Amino acid sequence: MNPDHNIDRVLNALRDATPPANMERRILNLLEAEAHKPPRPIRPRLQNLWIAAAVCCAALVVTALIGTLTMRHHNAPAIARTTPAETSNASRSSTATIANTPTPHSHSATAPRSTIQPRLIQVAQSEAADQISHPAPPIPLTEQERILLRFARHGRTDDLAQISNDRKAAKEERDAAEFQAFFEPPPIKIGESE
Amino acid sequence: MASFEELSLVLLSSTKSEGSEIDLTALVETYSTLLFRVAYSVLRSASEAEDVVQETFLRTLQHRGTLPAVRDLRPWLSRIAWNLAIDRRRRTRPDQMDQAFAESLVASTVSADRALDEARRIQAVLGEIERLPRDERHALLLSSLEELETPEIATILGRTESAVRALLFRARTRLRQRLEKGGSL
Numbered sequence: 001m002n003p004d005h006n007i008d009r010v011l012n013a014l015r016d017a018t019p020p021a022n023m024e025r026r027i028l029n030l031l032e033a034e035a036h037k038p039p040r041p042i043r044p045r046l047q048n049l050w051i052a053a054a055v056c057c058a059a060l061v062v063t064a065l066i067g068t069l070t071m072r073h074h075n076a077p078a079i080a081r082t083t084p085a086e087t088s089n090a091s092r093s094s095t096a097t098i099a100n101t102p103t104p105h106s107h108s109a110t111a112p113r114s115t116i117q118p119r120l121i122q123v124a125q126s127e128a129a130d131q132i133s134h135p136a137p138p139i140p141l142t143e144q145e146r147i148l149l150r151f152a153r154h155g156r157t158d159d160l161a162q163i164s165n166d167r168k169a170a171k172e173e174r175d176a177a178e179f180q181a182f183f184e185p186p187p188i189k190i191g192e193s194e
Numbered sequence: 195m196a197s198f199e200e201l202s203l204v205l206l207s208s209t210k211s212e213g214s215e216i217d218l219t220a221l222v223e224t225y226s227t228l229l230f231r232v233a234y235s236v237l238r239s240a241s242e243a244e245d246v247v248q249e250t251f252l253r254t255l256q257h258r259g260t261l262p263a264v265r266d267l268r269p270w271l272s273r274i275a276w277n278l279a280i281d282r283r284r285r286t287r288p289d290q291m292d293q294a295f296a297e298s299l300v301a302s303t304v305s306a307d308r309a310l311d312e313a314r315r316i317q318a319v320l321g322e323i324e325r326l327p328r329d330e331r332h333a334l335l336l337s338s339l340e341e342l343e344t345p346e347i348a349t350i351l352g353r354t355e356s357a358v359r360a361l362l363f364r365a366r367t368r369l370r371q372r373l374e375k376g377g378s379l
Contacts, residue, residue, distance in 0.1 A: 003374055004370060006315055014238075014339070017234040030248055
């Protein structure tokens with residue numbers, strides 16, 4: 001069948017569509033009811049304005065919070081790189097930091113961190129110091145390890161002797177002899193009187 | 195320079211706008227059928243189209259202050275109904291409406307097999323119309339309405355008359371080609 005025939009059939013059906021019975025009457029009734037409605041009071045409009053203002057305030061607060069968190073996040077790595085000594089110095093000289101902090105009028109793009117309020121810096125420093133991961137403290141060396149370390153550093157055989165029991169005993173004996181030799185009164189020579 | 199009669203018409207219009215004394219009854223009686231067909235061409239559902247007509251007049255009532263500034267009410271109202279119908283079609287399930295529309299077109303005197311076959315063909319045409327590019331589809335559907343001339347269709351669609359004619363030609367050609375290619379007709 002010719003496609004044009006079916007196309008025309010559809011388009012003709014759309015063209016000849018008849019409105020439902022009493023459509024005009026229903027529309028007029030609706031319009032009449034709508035026309036007799038009292039005009040909208042101003043109150044809901046004001047209410048809407050208040051709601052909009054509250055939403056704007058909430059959005060501002062959220063933006064400020066996000067900004068603060070972002071600044072802290074950006075500052076934390078820089079602080080984490082500082083040594084504990086620097087951190088303690090910074091906390092000690094917090095008053096100096098406050099004094100050296102430039103005013104908002106001297107704000108420049110080259111030194112944005114220096115313009116952050118000192119209070120924020122302190123809070124960020126303390127938080128960053130808490131968050132730094134410290135390595136586990138070293139286990140104390142045993143006596144023998146300490147002697148070996150000393151021997152390796154200074155090369156004194158006395159240190160090595162302390163590890164071996166025989167040498168240790170020999171060394172103790174030698175030390176005792178030296179001690180005795182030092183503290184014992186010298187032998188009385190013949191012909192000498194006390 | 196405007197004549198005396200023209201000036202008096204303008205004054206009458208502004209008086210109308212201030213007092214909001216617009217004869218809505220006359221508006222509804224004059225344009226409701228046209229607006230129904232405009233909406234029906236998009237929605238293919240009588241109840242939905244009636245809702246669109248109601249909404250069109252409600253909007254007219256709400257913005258009655260702007261009515262005196264409208265030069266030609268026919269395309270102006272048609273454009274409101276057209277936009278409302280398109281918006282409504284996005285929110286409804288058009289397939290079901292097209293099916294009901296196709297079944298309503300089939301004569302009740304034919305056998306069940308033939309009626310089913312014809313309904314399927316009509317649905318295929320409707321499906322291909324929906325697959326046309328948006329501007330071509332809109333021009334084709336509006337051109338099906340006898341009451342609307344090409345300049346009015348151009349006003350509703352916001353195009354020039356020559357553009358509307360070109361769109362109509364392309365729509366018709368593309369539709370024919372696709373239906374022939376589909377082989378269902």
